[in-house]
Amino acid sequence: MTVQVDALRRVPLSRDRVLRAAVALADDAGIESLSMRKLAQELGVVPMALYKHVANKEELLNGIVDVVLGEINPPVRGTDWKNAVRQRILSARQALLRHPWASQVIESRTTPTPVVLEYLDSMIGMFRVGGFSVDLTHHVMHAMGSRILGFTQELFDDSQSVDPEVQAVMFGEMAGKYPYVTEIAMAAAHVEESVVGQGCDDQFEFEFALDLLLDGFERLRQQAWTSAD
Amino acid sequence: MTVQVDALRRVPLSRDRVLRAAVALADDAGIESLSMRKLAQELGVVPMALYKHVANKEELLNGIVDVVLGEINPPVRGTDWKNAVRQRILSARQALLRHPWASQVIESRTTPTPVVLEYLDSMIGMFRVGGFSVDLTHHVMHAMGSRILGFTQELFDDSQSVDPEVQAVMFGEMAGKYPYVTEIAMAAAHVEESVVGQGCDDQFEFEFALDLLLDGFERLRQQAWTSAD
DNA sequence: ACCTGAACACCGTTCAAGT
DNA sequence: ACCTGAACACCGTTCAAGT
Numbered sequence A, B: 001m002t003v004q005v006d007a008l009r010r011v012p013l014s015r016d017r018v019l020r021a022a023v024a025l026a027d028d029a030g031i032e033s034l035s036m037r038k039l040a041q042e043l044g045v046v047p048m049a050l051y052k053h054v055a056n057k058e059e060l061l062n063g064i065v066d067v068v069l070g071e072i073n074p075p076v077r078g079t080d081w082k083n084a085v086r087q088r089i090l091s092a093r094q095a096l097l098r099h100p101w102a103s104q105v106i107e108s109r110t111t112p113t114p115v116v117l118e119y120l121d122s123m124i125g126m127f128r129v130g131g132f133s134v135d136l137t138h139h140v141m142h143a144m145g146s147r148i149l150g151f152t153q154e155l156f157d158d159s160q161s162v163d164p165e166v167q168a169v170m171f172g173e174m175a176g177k178y179p180y181v182t183e184i185a186m187a188a189a190h191v192e193e194s195v196v197g198q199g200c201d202d203q204f205e206f207e208f209a210l211d212l213l214l215d216g217f218e219r220l221r222q223q224a225w226t227s228a229d
Numbered sequence C, D: 001a002c003c004t005g006a007a008c009a010c011c012g013t014t015c016a017a018g019t
Helices: A002-010 A015-029 A036-042 A047-052 A057-069 A081-098 A102-108 A114-129 A134-149 A164-177 A179-191 A202-222 B002-010 B015-029 B036-042 B047-052 B057-069 B081-098 B102-108 B114-129 B134-149 B164-177 B179-191 B202-222
Strands: none
Touching (some): A015 A036, A015 A057, A036 A047, A036 A057, A057 A114, A081 A114, A081 A202, A114 A134, A114 B164, A114 B179, A134 A202, A134 B179, A134 B202, A164 A179, A179 B134, A202 B134, B015 B036, B015 B057, B036 B047, B036 B057, B057 B081, B057 B102, B057 B114, B081 B102, B081 B134, B081 B202, B102 B134, B114 B134, B134 B202
């Protein structure tokens, strides 16, 4: 018995194991539950043991971002730039959807890890190879913002399911004060064939904006746009 | 003496005063320094005294977001939709730039306050009055994302000034591993006429992406686009 | 040299005791 | 009824004592 427990504890606590456990904990219990103390507990280890594999919590967060980025598919080869970029970004989006906390953690990072830099470098390369000037590529990357990593910050979470009765009351109150918001909310609800649709088709919205931007980029590329214009 | 202190303490602790102090504290000391305890100390009050004017920290954060949104100029009247939307968003951007912590706090909100809803409603109204269908307006608002409030999450903070010597070494290392990133970084640096330019022209980048989107929206409006296409 | 328990300096918030 | 100090249940991290 004691031997078994000892054996379990002896699985050496690598950085990789720490990061994996952190990702799992964030996935299961939410990012707000990811503390050094709880993570240590999850690993059957004293809190301070983590600090041998990770300098501090910031580095832990950098690490789990790298784990998520590792799930993004490599670029597809043999298509035009737009298709290649589009597919890569949608793959990134899939990875991010698997870890709902990831976008929030990415936003809180102050310096990019090597893994992030490598990803950005490969995305920039796709534009450059596709015929974009350095200048245009620069601005295009800024215009993409976090969308290059497959997410946009939706301003508010409309995914929380609310009691329909409560929602009906809210609609009544909203209609008076915020007529335009209500108008759109009702239209969106109808599309989803429920009286009080619980939100929008995120995938559609993401691709709508993505394609709008990519089409705009292609137009600028064709007319050899420069920032001196 | 005692009378004076008492008099100071007697300035009644309104919700307004609490929020103002919170904004000032976040402006001066950074958002990470805004705790209930420090805020109370700043106001010369016991921590629990705050809870009479604010239910909890979440409500405090909602409150300070409302204060910032209150600084956004009302819509300009008498121009086309594009100009009106553009100006309003740039005004929002100015307000957000005055409070660098604001975008981060906004992103962390889960439900919009009435002030936010009012702002969104008026933005939606500008599109509707400008001739956009409910359907197109809906998708356009999603495509704008946080840009509607005047900010985008730049993926990483390139504004931190680094020792030029250190930066030179970094460039050398980066050039090998991340050639495309380096190419853009060097071009951006040249534009700013310094060997190691400290970042990009954020205002230019913001307007570049904003205009790209607005032009795209106008194009869709003119061709009476619907999501059924 | 390595590991780790206790401790430190913080949090947001509850609650009961004091006025 | 109102106010508030102490306490609770947490944090991330330091540090010295133990092996």
